[in-house]
Amino acid sequence: MFKIVEQMKSIVxxxxxxxxxxxxxxxxxxxxxxxxxxEMIIFVEDTNQVVKILGVASSNxxxxxPRGGGASFQGSSLPVRGGIILDLSRMNKxxxxxxDDLVAIVQPGVRYETFQHELERQGLSFPHDVGSHDAATIxxxxxxDSNGHHAYRHGRVGSWIQGMEVVLLDxxxxxxxxxxxxxxxxxxxxxxxxxxxxxxGIITKAILRIVPKMPVSAxxxxxxxxxxxxxAASHAITMSGVEAGTLEATDGYTVNTISDVMNLGFxxxxxxxxxxxxxxxxxxxxHKLSIMKKILEDHGGENVIIxxxxxxxxxxxxxxxxxxxxxxxxxxxxxxxxxxAADPCVPLTKMADAMRNxxxxxxxxxxxxxVFCHTGIGxxxxxxxxxxxxxxxxxxxxxxxxxxxxxxxxxxxxxxxEHGFGYVKNNFVRKAVGDTKLNLDxxxxxxxxxxxxLNPGKMGLDTDERDEDIEFVFSAYVADKDVxx
Amino acid sequence: MPIEEYRHVIMECVxxxxxxxxxxxxxxxxxxxxxxxxxxxxxxxxxxxxLDWDEVAERMYECTTCKNCTATCxxxxxxxxxxxxxxxxxVERGHGNAISKDIAKNLRETHxxxxxxxxxxxxxxxxxxx
Numbered sequence: 001m002f003k004i005v006e007q008m009k010s011i012v013x014x015x016x017x018x019x020x021x022x023x024x025x026x027x028x029x030x031x032x033x034x035x036x037x038x039e040m041i042i043f044v045e046d047t048n049q050v051v052k053i054l055g056v057a058s059s060n061x062x063x064x065x066p067r068g069g070g071a072s073f074q075g076s077s078l079p080v081r082g083g084i085i086l087d088l089s090r091m092n093k094x095x096x097x098x099x100d101d102l103v104a105i106v107q108p109g110v111r112y113e114t115f116q117h118e119l120e121r122q123g124l125s126f127p128h129d130v131g132s133h134d135a136a137t138i139x140x141x142x143x144x145d146s147n148g149h150h151a152y153r154h155g156r157v158g159s160w161i162q163g164m165e166v167v168l169l170d171x172x173x174x175x176x177x178x179x180x181x182x183x184x185x186x187x188x189x190x191x192x193x194x195x196x197x198x199x200x201g202i203i204t205k206a207i208l209r210i211v212p213k214m215p216v217s218a219x220x221x222x223x224x225x226x227x228x229x230x231x232a233a234s235h236a237i238t239m240s241g242v243e244a245g246t247l248e249a250t251d252g253y254t255v256n257t258i259s260d261v262m263n264l265g266f267x268x269x270x271x272x273x274x275x276x277x278x279x280x281x282x283x284x285x286x287h288k289l290s291i292m293k294k295i296l297e298d299h300g301g302e303n304v305i306i307x308x309x310x311x312x313x314x315x316x317x318x319x320x321x322x323x324x325x326x327x328x329x330x331x332x333x334x335x336x337x338x339x340x341a342a343d344p345c346v347p348l349t350k351m352a353d354a355m356r357n358x359x360x361x362x363x364x365x366x367x368x369x370x371v372f373c374h375t376g377i378g379x380x381x382x383x384x385x386x387x388x389x390x391x392x393x394x395x396x397x398x399x400x401x402x403x404x405x406x407x408x409x410x411x412x413x414x415x416x417x418e419h420g421f422g423y424v425k426n427n428f429v430r431k432a433v434g435d436t437k438l439n440l441d442x443x444x445x446x447x448x449x450x451x452x453x454l455n456p457g458k459m460g461l462d463t464d465e466r467d468e469d470i471e472f473v474f475s476a477y478v479a480d481k482d483v484x485x
Numbered sequence: 486m487p488i489e490e491y492r493h494v495i496m497e498c499v500x501x502x503x504x505x506x507x508x509x510x511x512x513x514x515x516x517x518x519x520x521x522x523x524x525x526x527x528x529x530x531x532x533x534x535x536l537d538w539d540e541v542a543e544r545m546y547e548c549t550t551c552k553n554c555t556a557t558c559x560x561x562x563x564x565x566x567x568x569x570x571x572x573x574x575x576v577e578r579g580h581g582n583a584i585s586k587d588i589a590k591n592l593r594e595t596h597x598x599x600x601x602x603x604x605x606x607x608x609x610x611x612x613x614x615x
Contacts, residue, residue: 022540023516025530026523029500043515070517071502089515109515111506134557135502324499324560333493335560388496 001039004060008042008084011052016043027085030072031338032424033388033397034470038065038079043087047204050086050167054202057084057453058169065455066198068109068137073338074422076144076197080457080467086202088139094118097210103162103179104208108139125213127154129246139203145195147418149276150245152376158194163207166193166200169449179207192444195420198455200448214278216285217245218308220292221316222301223255223269227352230271233299234375235348237275240295242288244277247376249351250319251359254370258319261326266319267302271355273375274316323370327385334368336383339397340424341404345379345417354411358382361403365396379417405432421459426467429460488574491567492532497560498525504554504564510547518544521554521564528571542580545571 008017018024018041028037039062044050057064063083070077079085092109099122106115112126113134119125128148130136136146145158154160163177176190177183193200224230227249234247252270259266266272275292279285289306296304307313327334346354355371358380362369368385382404386393405415405428415432416425430438438460445461448454452462504521505511517523527544530536550565558564575581591600599605 018516020540022527022530022536022544023518023523025536026516026518026526026544028530029522029526031499031501069502069505070500070522087515087517092515114506132501133503134506328497328560328562333496335497335499337499389492 004056004062005040007056008040008053011056012042012044012049016045017041018043027067027070027079027087030070030075030077031336032073032075032078032422033337033339033394034075034078034080034423036078036080037082038085039082041085041087043090045090047165047167047173050202050204051171051173053084053086054167054169055171058451061451061453063453063456066139066143066202068140069111069132069135071132071135071137071140072144072419072422073132073342074340074419074424075338076420076422076455076458077140078423080423083453083456088202088204089137091139091204092137095205097122097124098179099124101179102181102210104210105179106138106206106208108137108142108203108206110138112136112138112141119210120213123213124210126160126208126210127213127245128157128160130157138206138208142194142203142206143197144420147374147377147379149248149374151379151418152247152374153243153245156194158191160209161190161194161206162209164190164193164203165205167202167204169201169451169454173204174201177207181209197420197422197458199445199458199461200454202454214280216280216282217276217278218285218289218306219274219276219313219316220289220296220304220306221272221274222296222304223267223272224299224301225270226300227251227271227355229300230273231348231352231375233273233296233301234275236295236299237292238376240291242277242291244275244288244292244376246374247273247275248320249273249355249373249375251355251369251371253359253368254323254372255319257330258322258326261329262318262322264315264318269302272319273301274320320372323383323385327368327370331368331385331387333387333389334385335388336370336385337388337397338419338422338424339384339401340428341382341401341408341415342424343379343381343418344405344408344413344415345377346408346411346413348375348378350411350413351375351378351380354380354408354413357407358404361407362400365400367393367396367400377417378413381418423458423467426457426460426463429463433460486570486573488528488567488571489532491528491570494562494567495525495528495532497562498522498564499559500526501559503557503559507553507557509549509551509553519547521558521562524548524564524568528567538575538578538580541571542575542582545575546582 063081065079066086067077089109091107095105111134129150130148166174255272359369359371370383372381511520554564588598
């Protein structure tokens, strides 16, 4: 390993290859309950360095896991088979923003919110409103094919890629697309790399479609005694043709807890709704708001509130965004984990039942649940809230995630619609996609990564016994065994 | 208070990384060990016995305790308090940082944190008058 470290240092400089144990430990986590320690962290600053690093890794069969902000919710940036963390966070330049061509050219380490603020300063937007904000990098967002809160209106980020530069394991620098708005030239490889979670190649540049920022916006929220009414209201908004950015629901337990902790005075309810929308002028916005407000009230929505300023906006979004703050107030030591049942999707007509039943499944095992739903697109975000020091909670979480995924499949849903498979869903992939699809995926992986060293242990592509019966939180999986010795 | 008393805060960190882009140290290095998230993992490893006190010392001193991380923390955690507790225990265990030792020595010997003589104070007075 010493010889390899020296080779890496000759490529990127001594200070950019980190091997101290304390730093390797710091890179061993993301939002999942697993812990995996790399053997080294390498910072790269340009495409040429990535080509050379991949060359050395390939020659020596060393696993290499790309990492931007390390904000993955499903373990995709964890080095579960050890090896190298390729830290792309210093490739963080916005290379160009073109208002005329409506494209932005960025390096993978650019943070989402930093990017969005720069765009907004120029009257533009990359409008997905990715939930991890400035924790996420563009490279990670593209490699995860993220949704963001505004996926209801704008879809996943993958379809916003006009072009990209990807370094392949054999050193090829693949250029896909241009700043021309559309291309349709054979297999859509941009779509393949979007969501590939670093298992096929390293994204080193992206040409992204951008749009004008609408000048006015608002958030609207209301409270429902019955989740069925809430979902009916949400669907009526969709059918009205009003182009909301997002339509969201939060379960009653969460709304009531947050209201109590933050002293917000929300009415007791089975769930609350929040949506946001934009307008090209005030009159346009007010017209849309009046339609949404009437629909919410006609379906039994109480205390329908419209927010036009930051303070009120935060209050309306609090049930959706502040559970992590509230839970440590109510139950010190508790936290949320990225687990396998974090992003299932169900048919629109099943959403209300799914919110209730999934919450009930989690609670039946003695841990707490918060359940969120992107009501326009059927995606649910169950959150387990538990004490990571309690082994019974760990066992409860493992049972709950299995039951939830079986339930979701039983009602015609799918197990992963937003975060991707990552590491946490490894043991559920084959059942979810079937042998034929998984075998095809493995053959695609084989084309790009015949040695199986690009982010190994992910997406169920090469799952083995190491991924089964994983131990208790954080002592769960240590790729580098010497850390515990 | 020993760092063990902060175990629950260390465990409450969800490792989301919202602490990174506002951290004045992380912004200089992009090293996750310098962000609050990295520090909580380091301290967790210390509590588990995977790291020793001397190994974590340097990273614990690389913090301004400005609380920018608390301002953006998903769980609203007071990271600076944890870091200060770690530092206090580091000092007790003989791992005080070199700069603090120099400052203490200078104060004892010259009554000036930079080790400058009394003429430095006179020069400051002169500057204040102008």
